[in-house]
Amino acid sequence: MTAFPATASAIAATVNAGGSALPLVEESLRRCAADTTNALVRHHPQRARERAAVVDARIRAGERLPLAGVPLVVKDNLLVEGCGAEACSRILEGFVAPYTASAVARLEAAGAIVVAHANMDEFAMGSSNESSCRGPVRHPLDPTRIPGGSSGGSAVAVAAGLAPLALGSDTGGSIRQPAGLCGVVGFKPTYGRISRYGLIAYGSSLDQIGPLATTVVDADLALRVMAGRDPADSTSAERPLPAPLPADPRAALRGLRVGYVAAHEAGLAADVRARLIAAKAALASAGATLVPVELPNERHAIAVYYILATGEAASNLSRFDGIRYGRRAEGAKDLGQVYARSRAEGFGSEVQRRIMLGTYVLSTGFYDAYYRKAQQVRTLIIRDFAAVFAACDVLLGPISPTTAFRAGEKTSDPLQMYLADIFTISANLAGIPAVAVPAGSGDHGLPVGLQFHGPAWSDDRVLAAGAGLAAVLGG
Amino acid sequence: MTITAADVRHLARLASLDPDPAELERIAAKLDTIVDYVRQLQAVDTTGVEPAVDMSGMVGVTRPDVPGPLLDRATLLANAPAHSDAAFLVPKVVER
Numbered sequence: 322m323t324a325f326p327a328t329a330s331a332i333a334a335t336v337n338a339g340g341s342a343l344p345l346v347e348e349s350l351r352r353c354a355a356d357t358t359n360a361l362v363r364h365h366p367q368r369a370r371e372r373a374a375v376v377d378a379r380i381r382a383g384e385r386l387p388l389a390g391v392p393l394v395v396k397d398n399l400l401v402e403g404c405g406a407e408a409c410s411r412i413l414e415g416f417v418a419p420y421t422a423s424a425v426a427r428l429e430a431a432g433a434i435v436v437a438h439a440n441m442d443e444f445a446m447g448s449s450n451e452s453s454c455r456g457p458v459r460h461p462l463d464p465t466r467i468p469g470g471s472s473g474g475s476a477v478a479v480a481a482g483l484a485p486l487a488l489g490s491d492t493g494g495s496i497r498q499p500a501g502l503c504g505v506v507g508f509k510p511t512y513g514r515i516s517r518y519g520l521i522a523y524g525s526s527l528d529q530i531g532p533l534a535t536t537v538v539d540a541d542l543a544l545r546v547m548a549g550r551d552p553a554d555s556t557s558a559e560r561p562l563p564a565p566l567p568a569d570p571r572a573a574l575r576g577l578r579v580g581y582v583a584a585h586e587a588g589l590a591a592d593v594r595a596r597l598i599a600a601k602a603a604l605a606s607a608g609a610t611l612v613p614v615e616l617p618n619e620r621h622a623i624a625v626y627y628i629l630a631t632g633e634a635a636s637n638l639s640r641f642d643g644i645r646y647g648r649r650a651e652g653a654k655d656l657g658q659v660y661a662r663s664r665a666e667g668f669g670s671e672v673q674r675r676i677m678l679g680t681y682v683l684s685t686g687f688y689d690a691y692y693r694k695a696q697q698v699r700t701l702i703i704r705d706f707a708a709v710f711a712a713c714d715v716l717l718g719p720i721s722p723t724t725a726f727r728a729g730e731k732t733s734d735p736l737q738m739y740l741a742d743i744f745t746i747s748a749n750l751a752g753i754p755a756v757a758v759p760a761g762s763g764d765h766g767l768p769v770g771l772q773f774h775g776p777a778w779s780d781d782r783v784l785a786a787g788a789g790l791a792a793v794l795g796g
Numbered sequence: 797m798t799i800t801a802a803d804v805r806h807l808a809r810l811a812s813l814d815p816d817p818a819e820l821e822r823i824a825a826k827l828d829t830i831v832d833y834v835r836q837l838q839a840v841d842t843t844g845v846e847p848a849v850d851m852s853g854m855v856g857v858t859r860p861d862v863p864g865p866l867l868d869r870a871t872l873l874a875n876a877p878a879h880s881d882a883a884f885l886v887p888k889v890v891e892r
Contacts, residue, residue, distance in 0.1 A: 419871045512851045526851045555857035624834040635811060642812070644884050649877035656889050657812070665814035673813055674823070677804065678830060680811040694837050696847030701840070703848060736829050752851045 322461050322504065325349065325485040329391040329539040332485065333432065336380060342373040342390025342434065349392035349436045352483045358459040358468070360477035362397050363405050363438040372434045379432070386432030387546055393433040394478040394487040397441050398521040399425055399530070404435075408521045409453035410443045412667025413647045422519025423554065424488065424530045424547045431546040436484055439474030443669045444638065445495055445523045447471050448738050449731065452671045457728060461503065462767060466725040469499030472533065476503040479533045480768075486543055487533040492524045493626050494720070494745025496531045497757035501720035501770025504759045506791075507533045508540045508784065511777050512752035513558035515544075516551030522637040524630040525556075527749040537758065537788035541566050544780065563781035570792040573785035575608035579773075580713030583613050585744070590723040592763030597719055600760050600771050603793040604717070612713040618701045622746045623739055625702065628682045628695035629750075634672075635679030641667065674735065699750050706751045706776070715786045716774040719744050720757050724767035744772075754780040756787040760794060798835075799828040 327335070327345065336342045350366050369392070376390050395401065398408040400418035407413035425435065442452040450458040450473025458473040460466040461481040468477045472489030476499035479487050489496040491509035500507025508531045515530045522528060532543035541563070550559040567573050581601060586594050605611055643649035643663025650662035668676070682691035709716055721741060731738040748755040753774055760771040771790070775783035801820035804827065808815050815823060869882075878885040 416875055419867050419875070513854075552859055555854065556852040558852065558854070618840075621837060621840060624837050627830060628834055628837075639812070643877060644886055645872075646875035647877075653887060656886055658814075659887060660812040661808075661814040664812055668813075673815070674826060674830075676811050676813065677807045677823070678827060680807050681799070681803075681827070681831065682834075684807075684810065690838065691834065693847055694840075694842065695834075696849060697842035697845040698837055698840050699848040700845050701842070735826060736833055739830070739833075 322480055323482045324479070324535045325482040327485065328536055329388060329485045329534060330542055332391050333387060333389045336376065336390035336432070337385050339380065342376045343370065345390060346370065346373040346392055346434055346436065349484050353437050356481065356483055358461055358477050358481060359456055360440055360458050360474040360481065360483065361394065361437040362409060362440050362455045362474070365404055365435055365437060368404070369434050369436045372429065376432050376434065387542060388428060389432035391433045391486055392436045392484040393428060394437050394439050394475060394484045395425055395435055396472050396475050396489050397438045398445060398490060399488055400519040401425055401435055404438065406438065406521065408444045409441050409455050410667065410669065410672065411454045411648060412641045412664065416646050420519060423516035423551045425519065427547050428543065433486065439472070439478055439487060441474055442471035443672050444521070444634070445471040445490055445492055446634070446671050446675055448494070448498060448742055450474065450499070451728065451732055452669055454669060460725045463725070463765070465727055467728050469502035469721070469725065471495040473499045475533050476500050476505055476507065479505045479535060485535060486539060488530060489533055490520055490528055490530050491749065492527045492630060493749050494742050496533060497720050497745050497755060497770070497772055498742070500533050500757040501772070502725040502768060504768030504770065505533055505535055506537050506540050506759070506787065507531065507757040508544060509748060509755050510544060510548070510780050511754045513556050514560070514754070514780060515547045516554040516557040518551055518553035524633040525637060526633060527630055537756065537784055537791055538566060540756070541784050544784070560778060563784070566785055566788055570785070570788040571607055574604060574789040574793065577609045577715065577786060578612050578713040579604055579609045579786070580612045580614040580709055580716040582616055582718060585718055588722055588743070589719055590763070593719055593721070593723060593769050596760045596763065596769040597771060600717065600790060600794065604790065607789065607793045614709045614712055614716065616705045616709065616747065618698060618705050619747055621698050622702060622750060623743055625695045625698045625750060626742070626746045627678065627739055628691050629699065631675045631679030632683045632692050633679070635676045635683060638672070638676055643667070671735065702747055703751045706747070706753060710776040714775070715783055718772055718774070720770045720772050724763045724769060748774055753777050754783045756783050758787040758791050760790070798831050799824050
């Protein structure tokens with residue numbers, strides 16, 4: 322696995338100093354066209370070259386842009402005006418975005434250049450990128466293994482060096498889990514930090530857009546460009562920008578109180594556990610204080626998630642009806658048949674399963690027992706984190722119980738697939754930021770990632786801890 | 797077994813889905829496994845615990861009541877499987 326020849330920060334520095342954006346955009350387009358992992362579903366070479374010329378002209382005119390000339394891959398659930406966006410679902414076949422997602426628009430205004438859309442699990446529902454209507458994505462180190470999901474294509478795009486920067490969305494770990502399994506950095510910001518306007522919705526109280534990159538510095542750079550209130554998304558917050566990363570990443574670790582849940586170790590494969598133990602030792606020798614903490618309700622997180630996320634999905638996905646966009650079934654005799662047949666033909670089996678589950682937990686007679694109960698346990702999980710962050714500054718933990726698993730291993734048993742998300746879901750339920758950073762390799766040379774959580778709006782602290790860990794691990 | 801083939805038929809109707817009748821038992825079995833798992837929450841004591849219903853902490857967000865540009869009608873209609881110059885076309889809804 323070789324990363325893109327330059328980081329986003331380095332590319333921006335070169336282009337801002339007067340070097341043309343075009344050569345590295347061409348390099349990215351070449352790599353995208355030669356990809357063998359099925360990471361990408363739609364290429365935008367012509368648009369990218371036009372945008373590169375625009376960036377060059379802006380620099381010549383005296384502007385300085387934080388992401389000047391940076392090739393960018395975006396997940397297939399993010400709209401880019403004039404380009405297709407299908408969330409890797411047959412039901413959105415042929416859809417052309419009439420506007421650009423705010424997060425993408427801000428990156429483009431800062432000089433980034435969209436080169437392609439990335440493969441993903443259909444409607445972001447999956448943890449292995451095997452539910453895409455465009456076929457599975459292969460792990461860049463081993464084509465018999467999965468890259469993780471649902472932002473599998475975005476993670477592979479960065480890991481395999483197709484581009485230095487990618488966007489994903491994280492509803493229950495969909496940025497961090499593939500980042501961890503592919504050995505790249507992935508950041509899920511605080512809920513409300515980045516506008517979701519133009520993101521095809523899955524679970525609206527959980528979804529956040531975030532960056533994937535090879536370094537924490539690049540992820541931070543993209544975050545600060547995307548962050549902030551957007552009138553088009555009423556859940557986006559008016560908050561001060563996160564503070565810049567410290568110049569010396571190790572400095573952030575001195576005196577930092579790093580929490581950990583001792584019980585996590587028992588749930589990990591031996592090779593993942595070894596990396597977690599090594600990271601704790603490295604943090605301690607860098608001057609951090611390790612603090613044992615508890616998350617007593619974490620064991621309920623998966624149940625809470627699969628009630629709330631499916632309930633929200635059942636509601637969000639009711640807009641796909643074969644009338645205004647996407648696929649319409651042939652031969653339907655009345656409007657009801659248009660809806661039902663278009664949806665039956667257009668949605669894959671995992672999406673239909675989640676819609677039915679969500680419909681079940683929201684239906685009369687079951688709402689209080691399932692949906693309301695899950696909302697109450699969500700409150701308990703939020704309280705758990707409040708107690709944790711009274712005792713420590715950030716929380717260190719695993720991302721996945723194992724390294725990248727084999728394709729097909731969990732597809733026949735949805736519950737087994739869901740259970741592998743145990744360590745990532747709580748951040749979404751609590752709305753808090755979490756960053757995935759590479760932490761070495763496990764068996765077969767497969768990447769192991771670890772994550773830091775922090776309280777809401779501590780995105781800068783979480784990223785600083787991630788940069789510190791990367792530095793002490795030699796990353 | 798909490799979820800039966802008949803339940804799946806009912807859920808499919810509520811959700812405007814049209815599953816293959818031959819698949820109903822299989823779909824029911826997979827849903828049942830998941831519902832059985834999430835039922836663990838019934839055992840959690842949530843007496844007096846408020847449900848978390850809003851993650852943004854912002855309620856009643858409104859924009860200024862000022863007219864502004866909307867998306868172009870022709871562009872939006874172009875995504876529809878069937879449309880006229882001014883409307884989405886659907887099959888006849890009312891029989892005479």
